[in-house]
Amino acid sequence: MALFEVRGLRKAFGRHVVLDGLDIDIFAGEIVTIIGESGSGKSILLKAMMGLLDIDEGTIRFDGADVAGQTEQEWTQTRRRIGMLFQESALFDSLDVYENVAYALRVQTTRTEEEIATRVSETLALVGLPGIETMAPSDLSGGMRKRVALARAVAVRPEVVFYDEPAEGLDPINVTRVNRLLLGLQKTLQVTSVVVTHNLKAAFAISDRLALIHDGAVAATAAPDAFLESSNPVVREFIGDRMRRVLRAS
Numbered sequence: 001m002a003l004f005e006v007r008g009l010r011k012a013f014g015r016h017v018v019l020d021g022l023d024i025d026i027f028a029g030e031i032v033t034i035i036g037e038s039g040s041g042k043s044i045l046l047k048a049m050m051g052l053l054d055i056d057e058g059t060i061r062f063d064g065a066d067v068a069g070q071t072e073q074e075w076t077q078t079r080r081r082i083g084m085l086f087q088e089s090a091l092f093d094s095l096d097v098y099e100n101v102a103y104a105l106r107v108q109t110t111r112t113e114e115e116i117a118t119r120v121s122e123t124l125a126l127v128g129l130p131g132i133e134t135m136a137p138s139d140l141s142g143g144m145r146k147r148v149a150l151a152r153a154v155a156v157r158p159e160v161v162f163y164d165e166p167a168e169g170l171d172p173i174n175v176t177r178v179n180r181l182l183l184g185l186q187k188t189l190q191v192t193s194v195v196v197t198h199n200l201k202a203a204f205a206i207s208d209r210l211a212l213i214h215d216g217a218v219a220a221t222a223a224p225d226a227f228l229e230s231s232n233p234v235v236r237e238f239i240g241d242r243m244r245r246v247l248r249a250s
């Protein structure tokens with residue numbers, strides 16, 4: 001059974017139909033990367049799967065339970081099991097790194113300050129930034145901000161992590177670093193990862209499976225090798241001949 005089972009998901013904003021009967025399964029322990037044009041609804045899908053926006057139609061099952069119609073209180077319970085790295089990386093600028101990483105621990109769990117401090121320190125070490133608790137977000141580089149945001153997302157040790165553009169806006173060295181980190185966390189914390197990215201090289205390098213969103217639905221899903229050789233015209237056009245050559249060679 002899939003950990004997430006999304007069926008017939010529909011979401012429109014006024015007359016603009018973004019998701020139109022989307023189906024997707026996410027299996028425990030895998031890294032699935034969702035790709036698709038800008039505005040195709042990738043972020044909307046992640047937000048729907050976390051109960052951060054109301055959907056118009058469809059079902060979302062998480063670990064066997066139908067979560068789409070849950071009350072806000074029930075979602076709060078469900079969200080404890082899901083960590084999210086938002087596209088904007090949104091750290092709280094008025095809080096130091098410690099309080100940023102501690103945030104979910106305070107809101108979602110009942111821990112002593114000592115336990116929180118231990119977990120914050122462990123988690124910062126996990127993302128390769130030990131000892132930066134007292135730094136202010138404004139003093140961090142873009143790459144560090146992403147990693148602190150990642151630490152915040154996994155501080156409660158979720159079962160699933162959603163990454164929305166984890167490497168957006170970073171230089172190539174930091175892109176590689178964040179991707180390596182993502183793979184490391186997948187192993188160390190034994191999570192299930194759902195990644196959204198425009199970086200096809202990264203997507204093909206880290207994923208067990210890729211899913212392409214097109215016209216509000218999943219047009220294709222396959223392991224990277226099969227995806228690359230797909231004869232589906234939507235897939236072929238999205239990847240493009242030049243990128244296909246680059247990916248084959250890498």
Ligand SMILES: Nc1ncnc2c1ncn2[C@@H]1O[C@H](COP(=O)(O)OP(=O)(O)OP(=O)(O)O)[C@@H](O)[C@H]1O
Binds near residue numbers: 037038041044045
């Ligand atoms: N709150 C909102 N109100 C109206 N339209 C919205 C809202 N949120 C998203 N949309 C629209 O829904 C569409 C899908 O948005 P979404 O953010 O999911 O795209 P995306 O695939 O993540 O794109 P990108 O790759 O640029 O991040 C876009 O056209 C966007 O303008």
Ligand SMILES: [Mg+2]
Binds near residue numbers: 042043044087164
């Ligand atoms: Mg997006």
